[in-house]
Amino acid sequence: MNAIPDRPSARAAPQAAHEARLAYRAGRVAPTAGVAPGLTQANMIALPRDWAYDFLLYAQRNPKPCPVLDVSDAGAYRTVLAPQADLRTDLPLYRVWRDGRLDAEVPDATALWDEHPDLVTFLIGCSFTFEGPLQEAGIEMRHIARGCNVPMYRTGIACRPAGRLKGEMVVSMRPIPAHRVADAVTISARYPSVHGAPVHIGNPAELGIADLARPDFGDAVPIEAGEIPVFWACGVTPQAAVMASGVPFAITHAPGHMFITDVPDSRYHV
Amino acid sequence: MNAIPDRPSARAAPQAAHEARLAYRAGRVAPTAGVAPGLTQANMIALPRDWAYDFLLYAQRNPKPCPVLDVSDAGAYRTVLAPQADLRTDLPLYRVWRDGRLDAEVPDATALWDEHPDLVTFLIGCSFTFEGPLQEAGIEMRHIARGCNVPMYRTGIACRPAGRLKGEMVVSMRPIPAHRVADAVTISARYPSVHGAPVHIGNPAELGIADLARPDFGDAVPIEAGEIPVFWACGVTPQAAVMASGVPFAITHAPGHMFITDVPDSRYHV
Structure with a gap:
């Protein structure tokens, strides 16, 4: 080779x-x-x-x-x-x-x-799975560029209960330039088994998110002029169900x- | 309207x-x-x-x-x-x-x-869900054209067991003109939650199917010259698991x- x-x-x-x-097995965190x-x-x-x-x-x-x-x-x-x-x-x-x-x-x-x-x-x-394809399409992943964790937020969107389990959806957020939002949607949509297309684009208040600068999990990232906050369903949602x-x-x-x-x-x- | x-x-x-x-509730079969x-x-x-x-x-x-x-x-x-x-x-x-x-x-x-x-x-x-899009793309569904049930076959492909359940995969078959097989793949692939892309194209013997004219469920359909038998995973598979x-x-x-x-x-x- x-x-x-x-x-x-x-x-x-x-x-x-x-x-x-x-x-990680040896202790790295x-x-x-x-x-x-x-x-x-x-x-x-x-x-x-x-x-x-x-x-x-x-x-x-x-x-x-x-x-x-x-x-x-x-x-x-x-x-x-x-x-x-x-x-x-x-x-x-x-x-x-x-x-x-x-x-x-x-x-x-x-x-x-x-x-x-x-x-x-x-x-x-x-959602890390489709970050590679997004980056290859020239869309910056702000948290990767800054070397931090993706920002995640609890929302007011109730999941459908099952048996003893209930809870709200957790979302991850990536700021995307307005002219690339459609690309971010179509690229991530090709990966339905790793959250797929965004669940919400552009209006955090409608999700019940008061302040994007204060994520519930992970790290805040700056949103530049001309960028739209795009929200994907997040696999931390089970932890919200454990709590609720x-x-x-x-x-x-x-x-x-x-x-x-x-x-x-x-x-x-x- | x-x-x-x-x-x-x-x-x-x-x-x-x-x-x-x-x-159906009133008795129609x-x-x-x-x-x-x-x-x-x-x-x-x-x-x-x-x-x-x-x-x-x-x-x-x-x-x-x-x-x-x-x-x-x-x-x-x-x-x-x-x-x-x-x-x-x-x-x-x-x-x-x-x-x-x-x-x-x-x-x-x-x-x-x-x-x-x-x-x-x-x-x-x-798989009936993607038959409409296939027909709209000009691909004939032979069983619909003939007014019969789609042919289904038990295969030798073992499903992954779970608890007390095991069994083989059942597939449905549609004859597709060779120059439209790629279209049939890409169109059905857009519907992953209703079986998605085919599991096999062209060689029934490899699936353990001895005779396409004798399906295990549904009705046989003719395969014309220049057509390839295309196989999709089928929702009758749970019945095979019940039996096995x-x-x-x-x-x-x-x-x-x-x-x-x-x-x-x-x-x-x-």
């Missing part, structure tokens, strides 16, 4: 995912935006088996914020999306939820899997600290 | 769905291909609550043959896809399965819902006798 150092081949990419996961480009990143939520049906139904009823990419068997910590990975250790940062409240953030969830041996783990599509529904126990990724899979982004292109 | 008799408006269409459902054009038709399977998680997981793991459009609450026979409909009576023909074997075909399933009061009903996307897994009790639609929703086909276009 010819080495092309500044443009890793598709064949080389899975190695980047594997190495990143090993670094950092947001995953821009890591292992070209490989799909996923949101994670693990719930006791008793809650798995309610959650899978919640996801089916709310496919824009909760597109399910894989579900582990109860008690397993493996996924077909990255057969070598260990879901207990290979994310950079986990959140632990008890009775609907954030209890702790930990870099290793092994002890929690021991505490709840029947956990079912859901991996959910992430008082779920007794859950483990999730920390926002922006995703699970990096071996699957090329192109798999989710339709 | 101006009446345009030979081209019903989008606004008039839901009435056609409602009237068709009332006819007939395949639904071509009925209420422009409105989404769905495959149906109802299972006792105890089997609902396994099935929802089976569908998540096999989204090409089992794209879930809606799931009812246990015991309910209503769906958001057609709020006036009664899922117990409004399909033209039902199949009743006991211990994995076909037990009966009935035009009214009310007594069966009484027998199993905790049934969870799954409505699954149907020895599911104690299930109700499904009879192949080709679908549930007609109020939802325009365009909803599933990405």
Whole structure:
């Protein structure tokens, strides 16, 4: 194989995912935006088996914020999306939820899997998947340019309930130049299983967002003159459901600290 | 409103769905291909609550043959896809399965819902949804032209198991002129939640299909010179899983006798 150092081949990419996961397993804590480009990143939520049906139904009823990419068997910590990975250790940062409240953030969830041996783990599509194609089309991703986390907001949009689960939709926001908004829509729409097209364009007040400078998760980014705030459904939505529904126990990724899979982004292109 | 008799408006269409459902409720039995054009038709399977998680997981793991459009609450026979409909009576023909074997075909399933009061009903996307766009592109649907049911075949392609469920993929087949196969792929690919792009093109033996003239479900159609058999994943796949897994009790639609929703086909276009 010819080495092309500044443009890793598709064949080389899975190695980047594997190495990143090993670094997180060894204790590294950092947001995953821009890591292992070209490989799909996923949101994670693990719930006791008793809650798995309610959650899978919640996801089916709310496919824009909760597109399910894989579900582990109860008690397993493996996924077909990255057969070598260990879901207990290979994310950079986990959140632990008890009775609907954030209890702790930990870099290793092994002890929690021991505490709840029947956990079912859901991996959910992430809008990072279409950021590569957006950038290739010449659309700047402000949070990547600034080296920070994407800004995320809780909204007033109620998800459709399922069993004991309810909650509001969480969205991510990217400022897009007005003349590129249509391109951002059509490009992201080609990836329906990783949130797809935006859910809202241009009017944060209508979503119940009072101040774009104060995101509920992630980091604020500046909106320049001539740019429109564009909102995509976000895989942090399950964490809002955990809070709103008082779920007794859950483990999730920390926002922006995703699970990096071996699957090329192109798999989710339709 | 101006009446345009030979081209019903989008606004008039839901009435056609409602009237068709009332006819089936009153006892009419007939395949639904071509009925209420422009409105989404769905495959149906109802299972006792105890089997609902396994099935929802089976569908998540096999989204090409089992794209879930809606799931009812246990015991309910209503769906958001057609709020006036009664899922117990409004399909033209039902199949009743006991211990994995076909037990009966009935035009009214009310007594069966009484027998199993905790049934969870799954409505699954149907390739009929993209037949309209294919026809509008000038691609003949042979089974519609001949007024018969689409041919469906069991294959040797194993679905990914989930819990107690396993089985092979069922496919539908449409003969397509060789120079239009690429168009058929790109058009159907725009509808990923109703089976999307074909799973196979051109070599039935590779799917384990010995004779295209003898479909396992539906009716055989002739393949003309210069045409290629194109295979799409099919929503009869859950019935194959019922058989292969020895599911104690299930109700499904009879192949080709679908549930007609109020939802325009365009909803599933990405």
